[in-house]
Amino acid sequence: MPDLSTFTLASTVAAVFGVSLGVMMPAIAMGWAISRALDALSRQPEAERSIMRTLFIGLAMIESLAIYVLVIVLIILFRNPLLEYLTQ
Amino acid sequence: MPDLSTFTLASTVAAVFGVSLGVMMPAIAMGWAISRALDALSRQPEAERSIMRTLFIGLAMIESLAIYVLVIVLIILFRNPLLEYLTQ
Amino acid sequence: MPDLSTFTLASTVAAVFGVSLGVMMPAIAMGWAISRALDALSRQPEAERSIMRTLFIGLAMIESLAIYVLVIVLIILFRNPLLEYLTQ
Amino acid sequence: MPDLSTFTLASTVAAVFGVSLGVMMPAIAMGWAISRALDALSRQPEAERSIMRTLFIGLAMIESLAIYVLVIVLIILFRNPLLEYLTQ
Amino acid sequence: MPDLSTFTLASTVAAVFGVSLGVMMPAIAMGWAISRALDALSRQPEAERSIMRTLFIGLAMIESLAIYVLVIVLIILFRNPLLEYLTQ
Numbered sequence: 001m002p003d004l005s006t007f008t009l010a011s012t013v014a015a016v017f018g019v020s021l022g023v024m025m026p027a028i029a030m031g032w033a034i035s036r037a038l039d040a041l042s043r044q045p046e047a048e049r050s051i052m053r054t055l056f057i058g059l060a061m062i063e064s065l066a067i068y069v070l071v072i073v074l075i076i077l078f079r080n081p082l083l084e085y086l087t088q
Numbered sequence: 089m090p091d092l093s094t095f096t097l098a099s100t101v102a103a104v105f106g107v108s109l110g111v112m113m114p115a116i117a118m119g120w121a122i123s124r125a126l127d128a129l130s131r132q133p134e135a136e137r138s139i140m141r142t143l144f145i146g147l148a149m150i151e152s153l154a155i156y157v158l159v160i161v162l163i164i165l166f167r168n169p170l171l172e173y174l175t176q
Numbered sequence: 177m178p179d180l181s182t183f184t185l186a187s188t189v190a191a192v193f194g195v196s197l198g199v200m201m202p203a204i205a206m207g208w209a210i211s212r213a214l215d216a217l218s219r220q221p222e223a224e225r226s227i228m229r230t231l232f233i234g235l236a237m238i239e240s241l242a243i244y245v246l247v248i249v250l251i252i253l254f255r256n257p258l259l260e261y262l263t264q
Numbered sequence: 265m266p267d268l269s270t271f272t273l274a275s276t277v278a279a280v281f282g283v284s285l286g287v288m289m290p291a292i293a294m295g296w297a298i299s300r301a302l303d304a305l306s307r308q309p310e311a312e313r314s315i316m317r318t319l320f321i322g323l324a325m326i327e328s329l330a331i332y333v334l335v336i337v338l339i340i341l342f343r344n345p346l347l348e349y350l351t352q
Numbered sequence: 353m354p355d356l357s358t359f360t361l362a363s364t365v366a367a368v369f370g371v372s373l374g375v376m377m378p379a380i381a382m383g384w385a386i387s388r389a390l391d392a393l394s395r396q397p398e399a400e401r402s403i404m405r406t407l408f409i410g411l412a413m414i415e416s417l418a419i420y421v422l423v424i425v426l427i428i429l430f431r432n433p434l435l436e437y438l439t440q
Contacts, residue, residue, distance in 0.1 A: 003093030005355035008434035016370030018104030019424045023417040024377040025112040029119025031381025034410035035388035036123035040130030042392030045399040047133040058122035065111040070420050072107045082096035091181030106192035113200040117207025124211035128218030135221040146210035153199040160195045170184040179269030194280035201288035205295025212299030216306030223309040234298035241287040244334045248283045257342050258272040
């Protein structure tokens with residue numbers, strides 16, 4: 001099994017860079033949404049309830065995108081189903 | 089079977105970077121939609137119901153794009169149909 | 177058949193990156209369309225029905241572009257017609 | 265026949281990336297068209313019929329561009345006419 | 353086991369760059385949100401409570417993205433589950 005070490009090495013490096021790249025754009029998107037929400041709050045404070053509800057449902061949907069990346073990275077680190085073909 | 093290890097290696101790395109790349113633009117798109125919705129809410133609070141409905145149907149359709157990527161990545165990690173040509 | 181493993185390897189990697197690339201621009205386009213629809217709703221709430229109809233037909237046509245990519249990727253993963261030339 | 269495997273390999277990879285690249289700009293173009301149509305609807309709601317007709321003819325013509333890519337990719341995957349020179 | 357040293361080297365380097373890349377965009381996003389919050393506060397000081405609540409929940413959700421990166425990096429540094437395949 002000479003390739004097992006290469007496999008663990010590449011998985012580790014890919015996991016780190018994958019999760020780093022995967023949170024970049026969700027963070028930007030959240031920043032936009034929050035800053036626009038604060039702008040809306042200052043212009044229309046009486047619409048606070050509907051602004052907050054829209055913002056938090058939206059943030060939860062963006063967060064779900066980052067969680068997809070996290071789930072794939074954790075699967076690869078802790079229980080990669082492809083690994084059993086190597087360890088046989 | 090000398091290529092099975094290369095196959096698992098490349099699949100793993102591709103899965104991580106694929107899902108990272110695949111959530112980038114949906115996240116940006118969601119951020120735009122949410123920030124514009126909050127802007128619209130602050131300017132026209134009485135149109136809340138139609139703004140919310142438009143926003144959430146739109147977010148669901150963008151989310152579906154990210155789920156396409158997730159489905160392909162999970163298929164490749166857990167049950168890649170091309171793998172049976174290698175393990176025979 | 178020394179090339180079958182290379183074939184499965186390249187197909188898998190191409191499938192992941194293909195679907196990642198393929199959802200990028202449709203996601204951006206949907207984000208634009210939705211954000212402009214919300215803007216239009218806040219300026220002209222009484223035109224809601226025609227705005228919604230235009231938006232959803234438009235989103236469905238953009239979604240169809242992403243589905244083209246998904247269909248090609250699924251064909252290549254599950255039943256690539258070119259594979260029979262290799263397995264003969 | 266040493267070249268048949270290389271041929272199928274390159275065809276598969278080219279099909280995936282071809283369709284991914286091929287839907288990118290049509291998606292952007294549709295997004296622009298739809299967002300501008302929604303903008304026009306909110307400013308001039310009484311011109312709805314001519315705006316909708318113009319938009320849908322335009323979307324159909326952009327969609328046709330993406331369908332060209334899809335058709336070429338499906339021809340290459342399912343019945344590539346150049347393949348008979350290799351299998352003879 | 354000649355590859356163990358390469359493995360630790362690459363893990364360390366990847367951990368450093370991964371966490372560096374992973375905090376970039378959350379930092380930008382937080383900066384946007386905070387600067388917009390201060391802008392909103394200066395225009396509407398009496399809405400301070402709702403602005404602060406929105407800002408802090410939003411910052412916490414962006415922070416969670418950076419924490420995902422940190423968790424993956426700490427897992428890789430302190431207890432990488434893939435390492436047991438190498439040390440056997």
